[in-house]
Amino acid sequence: MSALLGEALRRAFPGDERIRFIQIGGNDGVHMDPLYKYHVEKTFDFEWGQIFEPIPEYFELLTANMHAFPYVTCHQLAVDDATLPGRREFSFVSHADIEEHGLPGSSKGIGSFSRDRNALSGIGYNENKFNAIKGFIRTIEVETIPARDVVKEYADSNFLLTDCEGYDVEIIRSAFDGTGFRPKVVQFEDLGHSGELLQSTLNELRALGYRVTSSGKDYICELA
Numbered sequence: 001m002s003a004l005l006g007e008a009l010r011r012a013f014p015g016d017e018r019i020r021f022i023q024i025g026g027n028d029g030v031h032m033d034p035l036y037k038y039h040v041e042k043t044f045d046f047e048w049g050q051i052f053e054p055i056p057e058y059f060e061l062l063t064a065n066m067h068a069f070p071y072v073t074c075h076q077l078a079v080d081d082a083t084l085p086g087r088r089e090f091s092f093v094s095h096a097d098i099e100e101h102g103l104p105g106s107s108k109g110i111g112s113f114s115r116d117r118n119a120l121s122g123i124g125y126n127e128n129k130f131n132a133i134k135g136f137i138r139t140i141e142v143e144t145i146p147a148r149d150v151v152k153e154y155a156d157s158n159f160l161l162t163d164c165e166g167y168d169v170e171i172i173r174s175a176f177d178g179t180g181f182r183p184k185v186v187q188f189e190d191l192g193h194s195g196e197l198l199q200s201t202l203n204e205l206r207a208l209g210y211r212v213t214s215s216g217k218d219y220i221c222e223l224a
Contacts (some may be wrong), residue, residue, distance in 0.1 A: 002034050002037070004213060004215055004220055005034050005185075005187055005220060006038070006043070008185050008187075008213070008220050008222050009038075009044055009159070009185060011222065012158075012159075012184040012185045012222060012223070013044065013045075013158075013184070017158070018045045018046065018047035019044050019045065019046045019047060019049075019158060019159050020046075020047050020048050020049070020154070020156060020157045020158050020159065021035070021046070021048075021049045021050070021157060021158075021159040021160070021161060022049075022050050022052075022150060022151070022154055022157045022159070022160050022161070022183075023035065023049060023050070023051045023052065023161045023162075024052045024079045024147070024150070024160075024161070024162040024163070024164060024171060025052070025053070025079075025111075025162055025163040025164045025165070026051035026052060026053035026058075026059075026062050026074065027053060027058055027062065027108065027109050027111070027163075028058050028061035028062050028065055028095070028108070029051065029061070029062040029065040029066050030061075030065050031105075031108050031109055032106075032109055034161065034187070035049075035161065036065075039066075039068075039069050039072075046069075046071050046072075047071065048071050048072070048073070049069075049071060049072040049073070050072075050073050050075065050150075050154055050157070051066065051072060051073070051074050051075065052074075052075045052077050052078070052079050052145075052150070053074065053075070053076065054076060054077055054078035054090055054111075054142035054143065054144075055090065055092050055111055055140070055142070056076065056140075057094060057095055057096065058092075058095065058108075058111070059074065059076045061095065062074050075145075076143070077142075077143050077144065077145045078090060078113070078142045078143070078144045078145070079144070079145055079146070079147050079150055079162075079164070079171055080113070080144045080145075080146065080147065080167070080170075080171065080174075081146070081147055081167075081170040081171055081173065081174035082144065082146050083146060083148075084146065085143070085144060085145050085146065085149070086143075086144050087141050087142065087143055087144060088113055088141065088142060088144050089113070089139050089140070089141055089142075090111060090112070090113055090139065090140055090141070090142040091111065091112060091113075091114070091115050091120050091137055091138065091139045092110065092111035092112075092120075092137070092138060092140075093107040093108070093110060093111075093120075093133050093136050093137055093138070094136065094138055095108060097136040101136065103132055103133050103136060104125075104129050104132060104133060106119070107119065107133045107136075109163070109165075110165055111165060112164070112165035112166050112167065113166075113167055114166060114167075115137065115139075117165065117166025117167070117191055117193050118165045118166050118191055119133070120137055120165075122134075123191070124191075146174065147171045147172075147174040147175040148174055148175065148177075148179055150175070151175045151179055151181040152179065155180075155181065157181075157183050158183045158184045158185070159183050159184065159185045159186075160172075160175065160181075160183045160185070160186045160187075160188075161186075161187045161188075162187070162188040162189065163188075163189050164188075164189070165189075165191065166191045166193050167193075168188040168189050168190060168191075169188070169190055169193070169194070169197050169198050169201050170197070171188075172186065172188050172201055172205075173197070173201045173204070176204065176205065176208065177204075182208065182209075182223060183223070184222070184223045185220065185221070185222055185223070186205070186210065186219075186220070186221040187218065187219065187220050187221075188218070188219055189217050189218050189219075190217055190218075190219060191217060192217070202219070202221075205221050208223075209223055209224050210222060210223055210224065211223075211224050
C-alpha cells in the first residue's frame with residue numbers, strides 16, 4: 001500500500017503546497033509506518049505533522065524516533081469517536097515483552113480499544129502465533145480525545161492517516177460528519193468489523209468528492 005500512497009501524495013501535492021498531516025495511531029513511528037521512509041528520504045515537503053499515540057512506552061519510542069524531524073509533534077492521546085475527551089481501556093503487547101520473550105514482531109502494532117477486533121483476539125494470527133502473545137497482552141487506561149476535536153484544531157491539515165486496529169472507520173466517520181474537514185488525501189485501515197459501516201462511510205466520502213482506491217484492508221481516498 002505504501003507505493004499507492006506515494007502515488008496519491010504525488011498527485012495531490014505536485015507543486016508548492018506543503019503537506020500538513022494528522023496521523024492517528026503512531027506506534028513507534030517506524031514499525032510498518034507508511035510515512036517513515038518519506039521522512040528519512042525527504043521525498044515530500046512536510047510543513048507539519050501531528051501524530052497521536054496513547055501507549056506510554058510506544059509514545060516514548062515515537063518521540064525518540066521523530067526527534068530527527070522537527071516538523072512533527074507527538075501527542076500521548078488515543079483518538080476516538082466520542083463527543084468529549086475522557087479515559088478508556090486500551091490493550092496492547094509491550095515492546096519490552098516482545099524484545100525479552102521473542103514475541104512476533106507484528107504484535108508491536110496491535111494496540112486497540114478492544115480485544116475482539118484484531119490480533120489481540122487471534123484475528124489474522126495462526127494458533128501458534130496467538131498462543132505466543134496471549135499471555136502478554138496488557139490493558140491500561142489511556143487519555144482520549146474526540147476525532148472531531150482533532151480535526152477542528154488542525155482544520156488546515158491536508159492529509160489524514162489512521163491505523164487504529166479495528167476502529168478506523170468509526171474515527172473517519174466522526175472526523176468528517178458535519179465538520180467540514182476536507183483533506184486532499186485520506187488513508188485508513190479496515191479490519192472487517194462492520195461491512196455496513198464501511199460501505200456507508202465510503203459512500204459518504206464519495207459524496208464529498210473523494211475517489212476511493214483499496215488494496216487489501218487499506219483504503220486511500222483522494223479529493224477529486
